[in-house]
Amino acid sequence: MSTTKYISISSQKGGVGKTTINILAASAFHFLAKQKVAVIDCDYPQHSLKNLRDKELELLASSPEKAAEFMAMGQQAYPIESCQVKDALGIAKEMDGEFDLVFIDTPGTINIDGILELWKQLDYIFMPLESDRLSVEATITYARMLEHFVKGKPDSRLKECYAFWNKHIKSEKQDFYERTEEYFAEEKIPFLKSRLEHSVNYKKDAMRSTMFPLGKEFQRLGISGLIKEMADTIYGPAPAQSLEAVAAKGDN
Numbered sequence: 255m256s257t258t259k260y261i262s263i264s265s266q267k268g269g270v271g272k273t274t275i276n277i278l279a280a281s282a283f284h285f286l287a288k289q290k291v292a293v294i295d296c297d298y299p300q301h302s303l304k305n306l307r308d309k310e311l312e313l314l315a316s317s318p319e320k321a322a323e324f325m326a327m328g329q330q331a332y333p334i335e336s337c338q339v340k341d342a343l344g345i346a347k348e349m350d351g352e353f354d355l356v357f358i359d360t361p362g363t364i365n366i367d368g369i370l371e372l373w374k375q376l377d378y379i380f381m382p383l384e385s386d387r388l389s390v391e392a393t394i395t396y397a398r399m400l401e402h403f404v405k406g407k408p409d410s411r412l413k414e415c416y417a418f419w420n421k422h423i424k425s426e427k428q429d430f431y432e433r434t435e436e437y438f439a440e441e442k443i444p445f446l447k448s449r450l451e452h453s454v455n456y457k458k459d460a461m462r463s464t465m466f467p468l469g470k471e472f473q474r475l476g477i478s479g480l481i482k483e484m485a486d487t488i489y490g491p492a493p494a495q496s497l498e499a500v501a502a503k504g505d506n
């Protein structure tokens with residue numbers, strides 16, 4: 255039986271951080287936890303994840319310093335395949351057994367040919383949401399739909415869908431966050447404890463590099479906590495697999 259796990263940071267809401275967090279997670283598991291990672295970018299036609307990789311490759315080709323820095327890591331970058339949603343399942347199945355983790359970046363809409371079949375290929379979905387009523391409502395609708403049409407179906411691998419806060423603002427009154435988490439608990443939609451902070455750092459190219467690991471920002475902003483929680487979810491909290499090393503290495 256294949257041990258490849260298929261993961262998507264996804265939602266039916268645009269702009270909540272799906273692509274950003276798919277990259278953060280893919281890069282953390284690949285560069286820091288040394289897992290064999292691949293990415294499928296089926297956010298057609300924007301393909302922002304694949305475009306980021308192409309820009310980074312151009313930069314490497316034009317900057318001997320950057321190229322030397324990359325070579326010094328002694329590690330290849332992970333593959334990124336771009337396609338339309340309807341073709342993603344075929345690509346995902348070809349990757350089966352070749353990789354430990356496959357991250358799939360999907361569009362911020364659900365009315366697309368092939369999306370239901372693709373969801374059924376996923377082991378875990380992590381749903382970022384913002385402290386905004388529309389974002390919360392969209393996440394509840396998305397989770398209910400996955401529960402109804404995907405989870406538990408005989409041809410589906412989907413084990414669980416977890417919500418988590420992105421763009422968390424610490425200085426904001428926290429009762430909206432608390433009330434939302436209580437409501438999700440009543441609805442039996444699990445919530446991760448980690449919150450990714452809102453930060454202007456996300457405007458920096460280094461925050462969404464597909465070719466280099468995150469540096470000390472990794473420790474901050476809730477990122478290492480989120481990756482650790484994802485690792486525990488995907489692999490179980492066994493010490494050997496819990497990726498404590500990810501957080502430790504992010505200290506550099």
Ligand SMILES: Nc1ncnc2c1ncn2[C@@H]1O[C@H](COP(=O)(O)OP(=O)(O)OP(=O)(O)O)[C@@H](O)[C@H]1O
Nearest residue numbers: 267268269270271272273274362421451452453456
């Ligand atoms: N924690 C954060 N703090 C501040 N800005 C963030 C954070 N997370 C993401 N962003 C920013 O939010 C914007 C949207 O992020 P991203 O493109 O990852 O979202 P998306 O859900 O993939 O959007 P789309 O639906 O268009 O595919 C980007 O400008 C990104 O830099």
Ligand SMILES: [Mg+2]
Nearest residue numbers: 272273297302
């Ligand atoms: Mg996106």
